Amino acid sequence: MxxxxxxxxxxxxxxxxxxxxxxxxxxxxxxxxxxxxxxxxxxxxxxxxxSLRGLRAERTLSQSVALSGGDVQVTLRLTHKSWLPLVWLVVREEWLAEGRTDGIRFSRVLFPWFRRRLTCTYTMKRLNRGVYRAQPVAAVTGDMFGLLQSVRRASAEETLTVYPRPYDIRRWRVRGGHGEEGRIMLFPPAGNTRLGGTVRDYAESDPPRRIHWKATARCGSLKSREEEAYPSESLMVYLDAAAAGAAGSGAAGQRAEPFESAVQLAAGLLRYAAEARCPAGLVCRAGSREVTAHVRADNLAWGYAQLAALEPAAAGRNVYADELLRHARTLPPAYTVVCVTSALSDGLLAAAQQLSARRRKVQVLYVHTHAVLPNDVRQWRSRFEGAGCAFAPVACTHGGTEVSAYAADGA
Structure with missing residues (x-):
């Protein structure tokens, strides 16, 4: 007290x-x-x-696992043994995210008087990805004149895991859906109108060598060849966390884009592979911690849990290309290497070239915040495609930094 x-x-x-x-x-x-x-x-x-003798707290969550951006309702029940009526009582709640400085806080003023069992409900809105742990409940009370105030705490352990909201891979342009069972189809993001067959409208990000000149002359406007999807029996996703650390962060305790979009994209790839009933894996190194997850349809939630606790690496030398080459060399031939990154470099290009020379299927997914792809990114695209790798720019799913989560009364 x-x-x-x-x-x-x-x-x-x-x-x-x-x-x-x-x-x-x-x-x-x-x-x-x-x-x-x-x-x-x-x-x-x-x-x-x-007052507040024998204070006990009990929490009930509407769900113990949620997706980022969603809401979770919390019901808090307090019991106490007070010999005098409590004129006022302030209940304070706090949830802290592992590995981060921000959290979710809630407080409410109650007027219990002679009631010894109290219930209050609040909703945590717009949750960010992470693992949240509830702190002891703080109950503040005192006399009606404000001469003395006391704080008593009651422990009620609870954990809330917020998975990344998977990027909807099905929004990409698909030819033939998932393909055969046990195989997936990889393809670049959509954003253009398909004309049918192998021709579509020209996009600013298309390199000149993809322009279909005969169709352009026939239609009177620029047309591009449709990229062919290629089948893969399994895939391994390599997420670049070091690039996010070098890019910095937003407000205190908030992760900056495009790291969150890259995590959502990785989650979407794992879900897409699980729906296609093909094995998939995730590899990500954040500092000295390496996350390796092998995911199938029956343990997709475990892969999401690994992504939920993932934090960007601290700024420093980016060893992503070295780790990619070291790990991908040992993969079975059936695996497609999928690189999810927000930083393009000569080291990554060299690693992709070596893997392509070994007849590995390599796809680079470049997560960016540009409204229109700049010329240097288009040049990188041509270089990766010239090295035999598929390259697809993916726009961030939400701009700026994370929106701070908050708690509100009621549902």
């Missing part, structure tokens, strides 16, 4: 002054002040000693 003594000390000083005045001069008025101030002090002390 924590008490605040400033107001109480001031009242005690007034009581001492009135007692000295009554002893020196006497009189009914002076002694009335002594008795009045003394009664207030006694009442404040009794409230502290006899």
């Amino acid at each position: 924590i008490m605040r003594w400033r107001s109480f000390a001031g009242m005690a000083a007034l009581w001492g002054f009135s007692l000295a005045l009554a002893a020196a001069r006497g009189g009914h008025s002076a002694w009335l002040l002594v008795y009045s101030f003394g009664a207030l002090l006694l009442y404040a002390v009794c409230v502290q000693l006899l």
Whole structure:
């Protein structure tokens, strides 16, 4: 129990002054002040000693696992043994995310009086990806005059895991759907109108060698060849967390884009592979911690859990290309190497060239925040495609940094 003594000390000083005045001069008025101030002090002390005894807390979540951007309703039940009525009570809740400095806080003022069982409901809205742990519930009460305030805490352990919301791979342009069972189809993101066959409208990100000149002459506007999807029996996703660390972060405790979009894209690839009933894996190194997950349809949630706890690597030398080459060399031939990154480099290009020379299928998914792809990205695209790798720019699923989660009353 924590008490605040400033107001109480001031009242005690007034009581001492009135007692000295009554002893020196006497009189009914002076002694009335002594008795009045003394009664207030006694009442404040009794409230502290006899209230919120045996405080217990119990939480009930509408769901223990959620997707980023979603809401979770929390019902908090408090029981206590107080011998005096509680005129007011402030309940404070806090959820802290592992590995981060931000959290979700909630407080509510109640007027229990003689009730010993209290219930309050609140909703955590727009949750960000992560693993949240509930802190002990804090209950603040005191006398009706504010002379003393005490804080009692009750432990009620609870964990909430917020998975990344998977990027909808099905929004990409698909030819033939998933293909055969046990095989998936990889293809670049959509954004253009298909004309049917192998020709579509020209996009600004298309390299010149993809322009279909005969169709352009026939239609009177630029047309491009449709990229062919290619089948893969299994895939291994390599997520670049070091690029996100070098890019910095947003506000305090918030992860910056495009790291969150890259995580969502990785989750979407794992889900897409699970729906196609083909094995998939995830490899990501964040500092000294390496995350390796092998995912099938029956343990997709485990792969999501690995992504939920993933944090960007600290700024420093990016070893993504070296780790990619070291790990991908040992993969079975049936695996397609999928690189999810927000930083293009000569090291990554060299690693992709070596893997392509070994007849590995390599696809680079470049997560970016550009409204229109700049010329340097188009040049990188031509270089990767010239090295025998598929290259697809993917726009961030939401711009800027994460929106801070918050708690609100009720549902």
